[in-house]
Structures are given as structure tokens and as C-alpha cells.
Amino acid sequence: MISTPDRDMQTVYFHGLPGSPMEVSLFGKAVADRLAGLHLIDRCGPDAVPAGEGYFEHVARQLGDRFPGRPLRLIGFSLGASAALRTAPHLGSQVLRIDIVSAAAPLTLGDYLHNMAGAPVFRSALISPALLRMVTWLQSKAVVALPGQLYSALFGSARGDDAALARDPAFKSAMIAMLQQCLGAGAAAYRREIMLYTQQWEADLDRVVQPVWVHHGREDNWAPVAMASDLAARLPHCADLCLLDDMSHYSTLRAVLLTV
Incomplete structure (x- = not known):
């Protein structure tokens, strides 16, 4: 059960990447x-x-200015989990709880890249910013010229409940529009967070003193389920590790959002 216990608590959502609100x-x-x-x-x-x-x-300063003194709950999805966990220490006791969903853990926690859908992008960032710019430029061209093919490449291997989502025309249309925005006008910000994610940030987890709920689908082939168990073991205060049967990346997000 992950319902918000405080009516005055403001829930803040950190989207994934590529992604958007x-x-x-x-x-x-x-x-x-x-x-x-x-x-x-x-x-x-x-x-x-x-x-x-x-x-x-x-980001923390913006939230503090927007919600001065108000208790916060942070929800971070996919790469947004990294952003939520690294923002939380700057907000201190104002954050009462953190929920991370289909989380991308620090790459230094384990040998994950060979099981991650975004591995080519992450590997390019680890090599050089110039190579990352080239890879994301190719993505931006593909999502405009060949959106259906890019979508098929991303979701062709969808597992668990993500497979049904991938076949939903409304989901596909919304996803392509989101990808076009992120890889187009948002490309510079996308590259910035990819570079920040591929840094060594495992030590930042020691500063996360707030309780964290970890939600992950057992069928996730975007962020391996090992990331969830490794994060739960590494975080100073993991309140719960919730592994969802038959669910993958986006179906886990849907399940969590339906409880907010």
C-alpha cells in the first residue's frame, strides 16, 4: 500500500528519459x-x-520556493528515480517519502548494461559527450522521419503487461509525441541528464535519509530487476521493495500511478 498518509503532502513527479510530464x-x-x-x-x-x-x-531550490514548508512526496520513474534520489538530500526533512518506479540504479552497483534497453545511449555517454550528441542526433532524426520504426525498435521486445500497452494505439500515439518533444526541443536537457546519470553517483545514495519505497516489475527489460534489489540493499532507509508479477517498465508505472 503506497497511499499518501498526509493530506497536506504535495506529490512531485520526476519523469523518465526520454520522456516528459x-x-x-x-x-x-x-x-x-x-x-x-x-x-x-x-x-x-x-x-x-x-x-x-x-x-x-x-531543482530542489525551485521546489522549496514553490512549496515553502509543505511536506513533499517524490515519485521518480526510470531515470527520474535518479533525479528524485539526488534532489531529495537538498530538501532534507521537507521530503517525507520517496517512491521510485522502474528505477535506473547507478551503473556502478552492478553489471546491468547488457540488459538495459538504453544501453547504446549510456555507453556512448561513458565514452564521450561528442559521441552522445551524435547518438541523440540520430534518435532525433529517426523520431521525426521514422516514428513508427523507432517505436517498434523500442517496444518490439516488450514483455509482461508492457506488451499489451505497446499494442494500444492511444499509448503509441502519446509515446511518439513525447519522444518527439524530448528528442527535439528537449534534446540538450536529455543529454545533460544522461551524462549526469552515467557519472559515478552511488555515493549520493548515502545522503538519502528519507524512507524510500522501491517498485519494480519482475518482467522489466528496460531497467533490470536486479537494479531494484540492489538499490533496496544500498539505500540507507528502504521502507519496502515491491516486485510486481507480470509487469514491466511502463505497466509498473501505471500500477503505481493508479494508487496515488
């Missing part, structure tokens, strides 16, 4: 309507933000 609309109007009260951080938006470690402090 449009993620809350991937599962239909009924789900999106129930999430109307969430604060959605657009990390691929037009706002200029500092690069490097100052980025997460900047």
Missing part, C-alpha cells in the same frame, strides 16, 4: 484526471539550468 497521460484520460494534483517537473523544458552537480540543488 506527458507520461501521466500515457494511460488514458481517467488516469491523467486523477493525477491532476501532481506537480510535474519538466526536466526537458526550456528553462536554463546549471550543468553538473548544481543541477539537483537547483
Whole structure:
């Protein structure tokens, strides 16, 4: 059970990458309507933000200014889990709980890359920023010229309940629109977070003193399920590790959002 225990608590959502706040609309109007009260951080938006470690402090400062003194619950999906976990220490006791969903753990926690859907992008970032720019430029061209083919490449191997989602025309349309925004106007911000994610940030987990709930699908082939168990073991205060049968990356997100 992950219902919010404090009526005054503001829930803040950190989207995945490639992704955007449009993620809350991937599962239909009924789900999106129930999430109307969430604060959605657009990390691929037009706002200029500092690069490097100052980025997460900047995000925390924006949240503190937007919700002064109000208790917060952070939800981070996929690469957004990394952003939520690295933002939380800058907010301190204002954050009462963190939920990470289909989380991408630090790459230094285990041997994950060969089981990650985004491995080519992450490997390019580990080699050089120039190579990452080339790879994301190719992605941006593909999502405009060949959106259906790119979608098929991303979801052709979908497992568990993600397979049914991938066949849903509404999900496909919303996903392609989100990819076009992120890989187009949001490409620079996308590259920035990929570079931050592929850094060595395992030590940042020691600063996460808030309780963390970890939610992961057992069939996830975007972020291996080992990431969830390794994160749960590594975090200072993991309140629960919830592994969901028959679910993968996006179906786990849908299941968690339906409880918010």
C-alpha cells in the first residue's frame, strides 16, 4: 500500500528519459484526471539550468520556493528515480517519502548494461559527450522521419503487461509525441541528464535519509530487476521493495500511478 498518509503532502513527479510530464497521460484520460494534483517537473523544458552537480540543488531550490514548508512526496520513474534520489538530500526533512518506479540504479552497483534497453545511449555517454550528441542526433532524426520504426525498435521486445500497452494505439500515439518533444526541443536537457546519470553517483545514495519505497516489475527489460534489489540493499532507509508479477517498465508505472 503506497497511499499518501498526509493530506497536506504535495506529490512531485520526476519523469523518465526520454520522456516528459506527458507520461501521466500515457494511460488514458481517467488516469491523467486523477493525477491532476501532481506537480510535474519538466526536466526537458526550456528553462536554463546549471550543468553538473548544481543541477539537483537547483531543482530542489525551485521546489522549496514553490512549496515553502509543505511536506513533499517524490515519485521518480526510470531515470527520474535518479533525479528524485539526488534532489531529495537538498530538501532534507521537507521530503517525507520517496517512491521510485522502474528505477535506473547507478551503473556502478552492478553489471546491468547488457540488459538495459538504453544501453547504446549510456555507453556512448561513458565514452564521450561528442559521441552522445551524435547518438541523440540520430534518435532525433529517426523520431521525426521514422516514428513508427523507432517505436517498434523500442517496444518490439516488450514483455509482461508492457506488451499489451505497446499494442494500444492511444499509448503509441502519446509515446511518439513525447519522444518527439524530448528528442527535439528537449534534446540538450536529455543529454545533460544522461551524462549526469552515467557519472559515478552511488555515493549520493548515502545522503538519502528519507524512507524510500522501491517498485519494480519482475518482467522489466528496460531497467533490470536486479537494479531494484540492489538499490533496496544500498539505500540507507528502504521502507519496502515491491516486485510486481507480470509487469514491466511502463505497466509498473501505471500500477503505481493508479494508487496515488
